Amino acid sequence: MPNLRFTEKPLSEWMKEGGDHSDVVISSRVRIARNLVQHPFPIVASAEQAEEVQGQLIGALSSEPVQSVGPFEPIILKELDDVDKEVLMEKHLISPSLINDSRAGAVLLAEDESVSIMLNEEDHLRIQCLYPGFQLQEAWERASAIDDAFEKAVNYAFDTHRGYMTSCPTNMGTGLRASVMLHLPALAIMNQVGRILSAVSQVGLAVRGLYGEGSEAIGNIFQISNQITLGLSEEEIIDNLRSVVLQIIEYEQHARNRLLTESRLRITDRIMRSYGILCYATMMDSKEAFQRISDVRLGVDLGLIDKTSVTQMNELMIMTQPGFLQKTFGVKMGSGERDMYRAQLIRDKLGNIHVED
Amino acid sequence: MVCQECQKRPATLHFTKIVNGEKTEFHICEHCAREKGELIPGTSGGFSIHNLLSGLMDFDSSNKGQVPGPAVQELQCPECGMTYTQFRKLGRFGCSSCYKTFDDKLDPLLKRVHGSTAHTGKLPGRAGVQIKIRQQMHELKQQLQKSIADEEFEQAAELRDQIRGLEKQISQES
Ligand SMILES: [Zn+2]
Numbered sequence: 001m002p003n004l005r006f007t008e009k010p011l012s013e014w015m016k017e018g019g020d021h022s023d024v025v026i027s028s029r030v031r032i033a034r035n036l037v038q039h040p041f042p043i044v045a046s047a048e049q050a051e052e053v054q055g056q057l058i059g060a061l062s063s064e065p066v067q068s069v070g071p072f073e074p075i076i077l078k079e080l081d082d083v084d085k086e087v088l089m090e091k092h093l094i095s096p097s098l099i100n101d102s103r104a105g106a107v108l109l110a111e112d113e114s115v116s117i118m119l120n121e122e123d124h125l126r127i128q129c130l131y132p133g134f135q136l137q138e139a140w141e142r143a144s145a146i147d148d149a150f151e152k153a154v155n156y157a158f159d160t161h162r163g164y165m166t167s168c169p170t171n172m173g174t175g176l177r178a179s180v181m182l183h184l185p186a187l188a189i190m191n192q193v194g195r196i197l198s199a200v201s202q203v204g205l206a207v208r209g210l211y212g213e214g215s216e217a218i219g220n221i222f223q224i225s226n227q228i229t230l231g232l233s234e235e236e237i238i239d240n241l242r243s244v245v246l247q248i249i250e251y252e253q254h255a256r257n258r259l260l261t262e263s264r265l266r267i268t269d270r271i272m273r274s275y276g277i278l279c280y281a282t283m284m285d286s287k288e289a290f291q292r293i294s295d296v297r298l299g300v301d302l303g304l305i306d307k308t309s310v311t312q313m314n315e316l317m318i319m320t321q322p323g324f325l326q327k328t329f330g331v332k333m334g335s336g337e338r339d340m341y342r343a344q345l346i347r348d349k350l351g352n353i354h355v356e357d
Numbered sequence: 358m359v360c361q362e363c364q365k366r367p368a369t370l371h372f373t374k375i376v377n378g379e380k381t382e383f384h385i386c387e388h389c390a391r392e393k394g395e396l397i398p399g400t401s402g403g404f405s406i407h408n409l410l411s412g413l414m415d416f417d418s419s420n421k422g423q424v425p426g427p428a429v430q431e432l433q434c435p436e437c438g439m440t441y442t443q444f445r446k447l448g449r450f451g452c453s454s455c456y457k458t459f460d461d462k463l464d465p466l467l468k469r470v471h472g473s474t475a476h477t478g479k480l481p482g483r484a485g486v487q488i489k490i491r492q493q494m495h496e497l498k499q500q501l502q503k504s505i506a507d508e509e510f511e512q513a514a515e516l517r518d519q520i521r522g523l524e525k526q527i528s529q530e531s
């Protein structure tokens with residue numbers, strides 16, 4: 001029986017307020033891809049071959065080096081029901097591809113969920129460290145230590161010329177993907193986000209945002225990550241990303257200051273309206289929820305609201321997604337009902353405001 | 358805007374990739390992203406740049422228009438059986454031996470994706486030890502050549518013993 005506590009508590013360590021620049025940086029993530037030598041990669045492995053790799057890597061958990069960086073709890077994907085898988089995905093602990101495409105997929109989780117190690121995703125091993133705020137260096141050091149520990153227990157596929165061999169050529173070399181999740185509401189309000197992010201994409205970094213019908217990103221959340229994994233050292237990759245992110249933080253803070261000095265009344269009105277709607281609405285789709293949560297988060301950061309917290313807004317961001325809603329209320333729901341349950345959950349979280357049926 | 362993958366649903370994920378100064382935009386729907394990609398924190402779906410590789414993989418223009426007939430001996434990995442055509446189509450290696458098998462064809466692709474072709478980052482501890490031993494052996498062999506040329510046979514014998522010792526160490530390590 002898989003341990004369900006990971007899907008029952010909504011808050012992972014990374015969602016709690018903390019780390020540097022937590023008013024702009026939601027989280028920092030480092031992922032290292034590794035494969036075992038003499039085992040076909042997951043994309044071509046048979047069910048038996050994939051099971052064998054899973055067995056070897058779970059076996060490595062009891063080795064002394066891995067224990068010293070753990071403990072990690074193995075969770076076998078096929079032993080979970082669909083809702084629990086979705087919840088783990090919404091918490092960013094596993095990827096959709098581990099759910100949909102993996103043979104003998106599994107995830108090894110640290111108790112505080114700051115480490116999740118996917119087995120048999122696109123590569124045999126994907127070590128992911130997810131920290132709150134701006135903590136790229138810390139996340140890298142932790143991931144690298146876990147990498148060292150596994151390397152003592154299993155044989156990695158490594159080539160002195162090409163580096164760590166990954167299934168996809170876009171990951172080979174270091175196998176390192178570092179990314180930072182940013183909340184940029186002030187730049188978005190001032191219509192500067194597109195200009196800045198397109199500049200970012202010209203220095204070898206990838207920018208991703210979630211967009212709706214218009215040009216405004218939903219929730220003003222953007223992820224910036226390295227694209228190059230070969231020919232640079234891990235430290236260079238982390239440093240490049242860090243220096244670009246520091247600049248973006250500066251721009252965002254400048255924009256926030258301008259909002260406060262030039263249109264304080266207007267921005268306060270927008271934030272308080274959003275807070276009111278979150279507290280009292282009885283139907284809310286996910287797009288609106290993301291936008292309102294973004295407004296209130298900005299309000300907390302600017303010191304305009306003290307009734308809630310960044311941690312609570314992060315929690316709402318995760319808990320208002322479909323898997324979590326279903327898990328929380330224990331019912332299967334269509335999208336109309338989901339909008340009702342989403343509004344109810346937000347009301348409950350923000351102050352136990354009950355609406356009579 | 359319509360999703361460029363399925364041409365049906367509206368594109369909700371927009372993504373820019375810059376390779377060697379060439380900017381390419383991608384617009385896809387959440388469904389296609391979820392089906393194809395890895396998780397993007399902050400979104401309910403995902404999209405991975407791996408899937409964009411199929412375009413980038415078209416680096417071997419010399420093969421264009423050439424239909425591989427049965428007479429053409431195609432590159433194929435002896436370990437996992439992946440052919441070069443499959444590798445290009447999937448954009449993925451099947452095993453570590455694929456790296457050796459397709460090695461001659463990789464440089465243009467890697468230049469395009471990463472701007473370079475060789476790893477300069479972390480070394481595994483175990484491989485690191487091997488690399489050091491190999492470098493040491495290389496130096497000893499050069500000294501051996503020199504001492505033979507200089508007819509210093511006593512020193513040469515000593516060097517040969519050292520090299521044998523290192524060879525044993527390598528076979529034990531691996
Ligand atoms: Zn589509």
Ligand SMILES: [Zn+2]
Nearest residue numbers: 434437452455
């Ligand atoms: Zn192969």
